[in-house]
Amino acid sequence: MSTLIIKNLYAEVDGKEILKGVDLEISGGQTHAIMGPNGTGKSTLASVIMGHPRYTVTKGTITLDGEDVLEMEVDERARAGLFLGMQHPAEVPGVTNSDFIKTAMNSRLEEGKSVNLFKFIRQLDKAVEDLRMNDDLPHRYLNEGFSGGEKKRNEVLQMKMLSPKIAILDEIDSGLDIDALKVVGENVTNMKSEDLGLLLITHYQRLLDYISADKVHVMMKGRIVKSGGMEIIKRIDSEGYDWIKQEVGIDDVRVIEEEEEARVMLGQCATREALDL
Amino acid sequence: MKDYVEKPLADTSVPEPIVKLISKDLTNYLVIKDGHIVASDLSASFDAIFVGTYGDALPDKLNVFFDSEFVNEHPDHDEAYHYNLDHVNSGLLIHVPRNVAIAERLHVFYLQSEHELVQNVRIVLEPGSEFKYFEYFYNETAADINIVSNSVVRENAKLSYTGISAFNKDARVDVRRNSFVFRYGRSEYDLAEVNDGNIVAKTNIFLQEKYAAGTSKTVAISSEQQEVSFRQMIEHNAPETEGYIENYGVSNHASHLYFEGVGKINKNMKRSVARQSNRGIVLGKDARLDANPLLLIDEYDVEAGHGAAIGKIDEEQLYYLMSRGLSLRAAERLIISGFLSPVMSMLSTDTLRDDFMHKVEAKTS
Numbered sequence: 001m002s003t004l005i006i007k008n009l010y011a012e013v014d015g016k017e018i019l020k021g022v023d024l025e026i027s028g029g030q031t032h033a034i035m036g037p038n039g040t041g042k043s044t045l046a047s048v049i050m051g052h053p054r055y056t057v058t059k060g061t062i063t064l065d066g067e068d069v070l071e072m073e074v075d076e077r078a079r080a081g082l083f084l085g086m087q088h089p090a091e092v093p094g095v096t097n098s099d100f101i102k103t104a105m106n107s108r109l110e111e112g113k114s115v116n117l118f119k120f121i122r123q124l125d126k127a128v129e130d131l132r133m134n135d136d137l138p139h140r141y142l143n144e145g146f147s148g149g150e151k152k153r154n155e156v157l158q159m160k161m162l163s164p165k166i167a168i169l170d171e172i173d174s175g176l177d178i179d180a181l182k183v184v185g186e187n188v189t190n191m192k193s194e195d196l197g198l199l200l201i202t203h204y205q206r207l208l209d210y211i212s213a214d215k216v217h218v219m220m221k222g223r224i225v226k227s228g229g230m231e232i233i234k235r236i237d238s239e240g241y242d243w244i245k246q247e248v249g250i251d252d253v254r255v256i257e258e259e260e261e262a263r264v265m266l267g268q269c270a271t272r273e274a275l276d277l
Numbered sequence: 278m279k280d281y282v283e284k285p286l287a288d289t290s291v292p293e294p295i296v297k298l299i300s301k302d303l304t305n306y307l308v309i310k311d312g313h314i315v316a317s318d319l320s321a322s323f324d325a326i327f328v329g330t331y332g333d334a335l336p337d338k339l340n341v342f343f344d345s346e347f348v349n350e351h352p353d354h355d356e357a358y359h360y361n362l363d364h365v366n367s368g369l370l371i372h373v374p375r376n377v378a379i380a381e382r383l384h385v386f387y388l389q390s391e392h393e394l395v396q397n398v399r400i401v402l403e404p405g406s407e408f409k410y411f412e413y414f415y416n417e418t419a420a421d422i423n424i425v426s427n428s429v430v431r432e433n434a435k436l437s438y439t440g441i442s443a444f445n446k447d448a449r450v451d452v453r454r455n456s457f458v459f460r461y462g463r464s465e466y467d468l469a470e471v472n473d474g475n476i477v478a479k480t481n482i483f484l485q486e487k488y489a490a491g492t493s494k495t496v497a498i499s500s501e502q503q504e505v506s507f508r509q510m511i512e513h514n515a516p517e518t519e520g521y522i523e524n525y526g527v528s529n530h531a532s533h534l535y536f537e538g539v540g541k542i543n544k545n546m547k548r549s550v551a552r553q554s555n556r557g558i559v560l561g562k563d564a565r566l567d568a569n570p571l572l573l574i575d576e577y578d579v580e581a582g583h584g585a586a587i588g589k590i591d592e593e594q595l596y597y598l599m600s601r602g603l604s605l606r607a608a609e610r611l612i613i614s615g616f617l618s619p620v621m622s623m624l625s626t627d628t629l630r631d632d633f634m635h636k637v638e639a640k641t642s
Contacts, residue, residue: 050600051600052596053592053596073599073605074596074599074600075599075600075602075603075604075605075608077600078599078600078601078602078603079602083600083601084600086597086600089597090591090593090594090596090597091594092594092597092598092611092612092615093615093616093618094614094615094616094617094618094619095611095612095614095615095618099611100598100601100611101601103603103607103611104598104601104602104603107601107602107603107604107607108602141615142615158601162601162602
């Protein structure tokens with residue numbers, strides 16, 4: 001059983017502070033859910049735990065079973081047992097899903113050793129079937145041309161194959177229709193064990209109908225402002241977030257301002273525009 | 278071609294690196310060292326076609342190869358091309374008769390060993406025939422290498438042409454590949470230029486009659502101080518012809534990689550299609566990669582387009598792969614191999630794919 005401990009975590013992106021003192025502790029066997037309106041830092045928290053290069057931690061600690069996570073590179077964190085099911089996974093043309101997953105599994109073994117190919121194929125086929133994905137998935141290029149729902153299922157597929165100690169699923173429900181959500185929910189629920197700590201990030205309570213959580217946290221203004229059990233979900237479901245805002249005395253919950261995208265007029269060359277020619 | 282002088286060969290052994298490539302599962306191969314066939318293994322299906330050196334072909338078959346209006350005189354032929362015709366000392370002639378389709382691929386390893394290599398390869402596909410060809414270039418000593426390869430793809434014939442150039446840094450190389458494609462003919466060139474030589478390579482596909490189609494895909498990696506240039510041209514000399522050019526390049530260290538892709542649609546060649554894409558990864562801090570797509574179009578009723586995307590390895594892709602436990606090096610490797618997959622997937626055996634990947638790794642580390 002592993003434990004991930006986050007203490008007083010502050011992080012910024014491009015000089016703007018987004019996380020402002022997050023405290024969280026997740027152990028194997030537990031399922032935590034982080035809820036909250038858009039732009040309150042939920043996804044940032046997930047990215048910071050995984051070590052996305054864009055974010056800088058300015059204060060606080062993250063440890064996994066006593067090991068300093070912040071000292072580790074992204075790949076070391078993964079090999080230590082962390083997993084992040086991403087909201088927008090990258091597309092990698094030319095690299096097949098099965099090659100990628102195989103390489104990822106091999107990276108966890110000693111130098112020179114590799115997974116048994118037959119076992120691997122059997123395991124992958126089963127996971128594909130469990131998630132009701134198409135049989136051709138292993139041979140398709142990683143996320144290339146995948147629909148939103150397929151990408152999300154593919155994240156869960158990788159989680160199944162890599163059996164992490166602590167898994168974070170960042171808005172795994174977005175882009176999923178209700179049937180797909182049910183399938184994903186069942187699969188994640190079946191993976192639950194004493195060896196897996198789960199952190200679900202979502203802004204709909206819908207996901208939690210399928211994966212029950214032991215603890216619910218609400219994030220606003222870059223920190224966790226309220227923690228409790230499933231009863232919080234029920235109240236958010238019927239009343240929204242206003243009562244929490246009032247409780248903690250916050251007007252504007254956001255820490256991330258929506259980015260203004262520069263628009264280019266039709267008929268203009270976007271390259272020239274971007275280079276300011 | 279004025280004459281053909283076969284130079285004597287003292288050592289007919291096959292060098293170790295090539296021996297390694299001829300794995301058990303590699304069928305149908307020829308090893309040609311300085312113009313001499315030093316090893317061969319062809320299945321019975323190749324009995325239906327002619328495969329031979331100039332020495333074998335003289336004189337009865339020769340007309341098939343030389344009575345061709347394009348391969349000896351053509352506006353695109355320059356000094357290097359004519360030098361080749363005048364000084365040829367190595368080569369291969371392949372003639373696939375009418376309606377003969379060979380499913381297996383012919384693998385030819387061309388080795389330079391003792392002197393300057395001037396090589397001329399001619400492939401003639403008669404109407405309705407199909408042929409798959411693979412070539413591997415290798416040099417042992419410092420040498421000037423001049424390679425010309427012409428293919429004539431007659432009506433409804435289909436040619437798949439793949440190649441790897443494995444020259445070392447002592448080679449000065451000029452490679453020309455021309456393909457002349459006729460009505461409903463198809464010519465597909467997939468070339469990997471992953472070598473250390475000083476190389477200038479041109480691939481030209483001439484679409485001579487209606488409904489002819491040509492594809493030219495090139496992957497190239499430059500490293501160290503290399504300056505290399507690759508030019509692809511598809512010329513539409515008939516209406517309703519289709520040409521596709523794809524380039525994939527990686528430039529490392531302080532090297533300079535230059536792609537030029539030309540889609541040329543001449544006047545009255547209506548309803549032709551010319552498309553082109555260039556993709557590049559710049560790995561080295563001082564490396565440079567230029568893609569220069571040209572569309573030379575003298576007709577209104579055509580479809581044509583080009584695109585180019587050149588940059589560093591995508592950070593998000595790296596992060597994604599690393600977040601699954603792959604080291605930075607392994608992630609870069611996987612992304613680059615994926616990037617180069619359009620040509621890698623054309624290689625016949627695991628040994629050849631591994632050899633290709635080793636070269637890629639050596640040049641991208």
